[in-house]
Each structure stands twice: as structure tokens, then as C-alpha cells.
Amino acid sequence: xxxxxxxxxxxxxxxxxxxxxxxxxxxxxxxxxxxxxxxxxxxxxxxxxxxxxxxxxxxxxxxxxxxxxxxxxxxxxxxxxxxxxxxxxxxxxxxxxxxxxxxxxxxxxxxxxxxxxxxxxxxxxxxxxxxxxxxxxxxxxxxxxxxxxxxxxxxxxxxxxxxxxxxxxxxxxxxxxxxxxxxxxxxxxxxxxxxxxxxxxxx
Numbered sequence: 181x182x183x184x185x186x187x188x189x190x191x192x193x194x195x196x197x198x199x200x201x202x203x204x205x206x207x208x209x210x211x212x213x214x215x216x217x218x219x220x221x222x223x224x225x226x227x228x229x230x231x232x233x234x235x236x237x238x239x240x241x242x243x244x245x246x247x248x249x250x251x252x253x254x255x256x257x258x259x260x261x262x263x264x265x266x267x268x269x270x271x272x273x274x275x276x277x278x279x280x281x282x283x284x285x286x287x288x289x290x291x292x293x294x295x296x297x298x299x300x301x302x303x304x305x306x307x308x309x310x311x312x313x314x315x316x317x318x319x320x321x322x323x324x325x326x327x328x329x330x331x332x333x334x335x336x337x338x339x340x341x342x343x344x345x346x347x348x349x350x351x352x353x354x355x356x357x358x359x360x361x362x363x364x365x366x367x368x369x370x371x372x373x374x375x376x377x378x379x380x381x382x383x
Contacts, residue, residue: 267312269323273330275310276346282373283312285327285342292358293341299361300343307374316340345371 275281284300286293297313304311316324328336331351336342344354345368353371368374 266318267314269314269319269326272312272314273326275312276330277349279310280345280347280352280373281310281312282368283327283344283346284314285336285340286313286315287340288315288317290340296341296358299364303361303364303368303374307368309368309373343367345373347372 272281272283276283282300282304284296286297288294293315300311300313303309314327319327331344331346333342333344333351333354335354335356336344339356341358342354342356345352353367355367359367365374
């Protein structure tokens with residue numbers, strides 16, 4: 181009887197051990213399967229396109245970088261257009277003492293002055309006469325007084341553009357308002373500002 185019991189116990193132990201091994205194998209297989217599934221899922225996740233939130237973040241970062249770059253480009257010294265030097269009243273005071281000088285008093289807000297400016301500047305360059313074009317807004321009150329009181333300006337009542345000619349520190353002639361180019365050339369030629377064209381004084 182004892183032998184039968186011990187044989188049964190041994191058989192039971194062996195069966196139990198087998199069952200445990202089978203169970204362990206099953207568990208290992210299940211764990212491996214789960215791990216494989218997780219790996220596949222991870223790969224799928226990594227292949228998925230980025231989410232909208234991360235795309236928006238990327239766009240925002242790029243825009244901030246562009247704005248920062250543009251901001252710095254304004255702050256850094258670059259090729260700025262050269263500012264044209266304004267005519268000097270003190271220089272004008274010295275220049276009118278010798279030679280022939282055309283002086284124009286104008287205003288930035290006067291459309292006729294702004295129309296006249298490129299014409300008279302081109303004529304000055306073309307015929308080589310001395311021109312001072314003053315926009316009154318650029319001058320101090322003292323500078324305006326110097327321009328208006330150095331010579332007796334016969335027709336100046338504040339109207340612009342106002343052009344006057346001085347030769348060797350003496351007032352010669354003046355003109356008020358904007359004229360066509362031909363009339364301006366005639367006015368300048370008549371008063372000896374332009375010398376290389378014929379002008380009939382009897383006209």
C-alpha cells in the first residue's frame with residue numbers, strides 16, 4: 181500500500197511539474213506576444229504624422245525666428261540711403277557776397293513748390309548756376325529772418341515759391357509763384373543767371 185501511495189505522489193508531482201512548465205511556457209509565449217504587439221504599436225505610433233498641436237508649435241517657433249531676424253536687420257547698420265544735406269543759411273550769406281545766386285523760398289506743404297523744385301534743380305545742374313532752395317519748415321525763425329531781411333525783397337508777401345536773384349551782394353530781380361520751364365529759363369537768362377543762351381531783352 182505504501183508503494184502505491186508513493187508512486188501516486190511521484191506521479192502527481194511529475195504531472196504538477198509538467199503543468200507548471202506548460203503554464204510557464206504559455207506565460208512566456210503570452211508575454212512575448214504582448215511584447216511583440218507593443219513593439220508593433222510603437223512602430224505604428226512613430227510612423228504616424230505629427231499631431232496638429234506639434235505642427236502649430238513648429239509653425240509658431242519658425243515665425244518667431246523670422247520676426248526676430250527681421251527685427252535685428254532693422255537694428256543693425258546697413259546700407260541706408262544717404263540723407264541729402266540741407267542748404268545752410270550761413271553758407272548762403274557768404275555765397276551771395278560774390279557771384280550770381282538764385283534763391284528760392286518754398287514750403288513742403290505747397291504743391292506748386294514741390295512741382296517747381298525738380299525743375300529748378302535740374303536747370304541748375306544743366307546750366308551750372310548757383311541755387312539755394314530753402315523749405316521754410318527746415319529753418320529756424322532766426323534763419324528765416326536772415327533770408328528775408330538781408331535784401332529788400334520787393335514782391336515777397338509770404339507767397340511761395342518765391343525766387344530772387346542776387347549778384348555780388350545786390351538784389352537784382354524776383355518772381356512769385358510757379359511758372360512753366362520756358363518762362364523760368366527766360367527769367368534766369370534775362371537776369372544773367374543763365375549765360376550760355378541768347379536772350380532778347382526787348383521781348
